[in-house]
Amino acid sequence: MSNLKKETEIQFSELISEVKNCKKCPRMCDSERVLGPASGSLNAKVLFIGEAPGRLGADESQIPFHGDKSGHNFEALLEQVQLSRYELFVTNAVLCNPRDEKGNNATPTTTEIKNCANFLKKQIELVDPQIVVTLGGTALKACSLVEEHNLELKAQVRTSNKWLNRILIPAYHPGQRAMIHRSFPNQLSDYQYISEQAKRNGKNKVKSISSISSKGTKELVEEITSRNSDLSYFALHKLFFMVEAKAIDELGSRLTDSYIIRQKDGPYCVDLHPKKLNFLGLQLSTYTRNHNLYIRRNSTKSLFSENNFNAPQIALIDSVMKKYGHLADADLKRVAYCTSAMRSMLRKEKELGLNLFNAPLLNP
Numbered sequence: 312m313s314n315l316k317k318e319t320e321i322q323f324s325e326l327i328s329e330v331k332n333c334k335k336c337p338r339m340c341d342s343e344r345v346l347g348p349a350s351g352s353l354n355a356k357v358l359f360i361g362e363a364p365g366r367l368g369a370d371e372s373q374i375p376f377h378g379d380k381s382g383h384n385f386e387a388l389l390e391q392v393q394l395s396r397y398e399l400f401v402t403n404a405v406l407c408n409p410r411d412e413k414g415n416n417a418t419p420t421t422t423e424i425k426n427c428a429n430f431l432k433k434q435i436e437l438v439d440p441q442i443v444v445t446l447g448g449t450a451l452k453a454c455s456l457v458e459e460h461n462l463e464l465k466a467q468v469r470t471s472n473k474w475l476n477r478i479l480i481p482a483y484h485p486g487q488r489a490m491i492h493r494s495f496p497n498q499l500s501d502y503q504y505i506s507e508q509a510k511r512n513g514k515n516k517v518k519s520i521s522s523i524s525s526k527g528t529k530e531l532v533e534e535i536t537s538r539n540s541d542l543s544y545f546a547l548h549k550l551f552f553m554v555e556a557k558a559i560d561e562l563g564s565r566l567t568d569s570y571i572i573r574q575k576d577g578p579y580c581v582d583l584h585p586k587k588l589n590f591l592g593l594q595l596s597t598y599t600r601n602h603n604l605y606i607r608r609n610s611t612k613s614l615f616s617e618n619n620f621n622a623p624q625i626a627l628i629d630s631v632m633k634k635y636g637h638l639a640d641a642d643l644k645r646v647a648y649c650t651s652a653m654r655s656m657l658r659k660e661k662e663l664g665l666n667l668f669n670a671p672l673l674n675p
């Protein structure tokens with residue numbers, strides 16, 4: 312690790328501790344703080360700012376914009392314009408989940424946004440992105456507390472504006488409520504614009520997913536579930552990871568562009584969230600056994616008319632499934648921890664003196 316990179320990581324971990332100890336907002340004093348390795352790359356050229364972690368999304372998953380409807384929409388928009396989370400940093404105007412007296416998501420107050428503005432400023436300074444994208448009016452307002460601007464969401468949506476020595480692009484929030492004001496197809500055009508700006512700007516241009524890999528998540532899930540049609544949700548994640556880790560070691564590159572992170576129980580593939588499995592179009596169903604989630608494939612037929620992977624890739628999938636496909640969850644976890652990717656993550660944790668739960672793995 313270069314000294315500069317290490318210094319940035321140390322500063323980021325100091326910021327995480329500062330945020331963790333923050334008690335500025337009385338109604339969120341004891342809330343989880345959504346800032347950590349899952350926020351994204353500290354080298355990101357594009358930094359997205361949302362409103363606040365959602366109760367069923369980031370507050371639960373600890374991954375900004377992941378796990379609820381807003382998160383699914385956000386991830387679908389990124390995927391469609393081929394922007395990879397590996398290359399982004401995602402945060403919120405306030406880092407805790409504001410709730411009303413009934414326990415539902417609430418809009419952060421002006422005071423709460425002000426309270427958190429200094430943390431937002433520090434994140435922007437640390438990541439130093441070329442482009443900042445605000446998702447919704449609250450994020451745009453929060454930016455004006457970091458550095459004054461006169462931008463208005465409705466008037467300046469999908470425009471590039473000079474701000475804080477970088478470009479600020481206002482966009483709408485990807486939540487269902489905001490879709491009333493800006494439909495999904497319109498938001499998709501906004502993300503297309505953001506993606507084009509990201510690729511055009513700067514020396515270290517943002518790679519698109521298509522330049523990382525031409526194969527997708529669902530094709531690999533298809534290959535795994537066609538070899539084991541009834542497996543635990545845990546096993547699906549670990550087998551998916553094992554294929555990808557082995558592909559890097561033996562073939563020199565990954566088979567998919569899926570975003571994989573390190574969680575307490577080992578590798579977790581963000582694109583395989585239970586709610587997303589239905590949308591893969593693979594006729595998968597989920598059921599619970601002994602309090603654990605299982606995946607069942609309801610069709611034995613191949614769902615693709617052509618081969619999605621070449622012969623060496625298929626041979627690799629075969630070998631991983633033969634070797635590990637029958638293992639119990641505990642054994643699969645042990646095997647995943649023995650991969651070079653997990654071992655180097657554990658070494659890094661030791662070096663930095665902190666756990667890196669939710670940090671990206673197998674960065675393409």
Ligand code: SF4
Nearest residue numbers: 333336406407426427
């Ligand atoms: S929202 Fe920000 S300022 Fe408020 S308590 Fe959480 S971390 Fe502190």
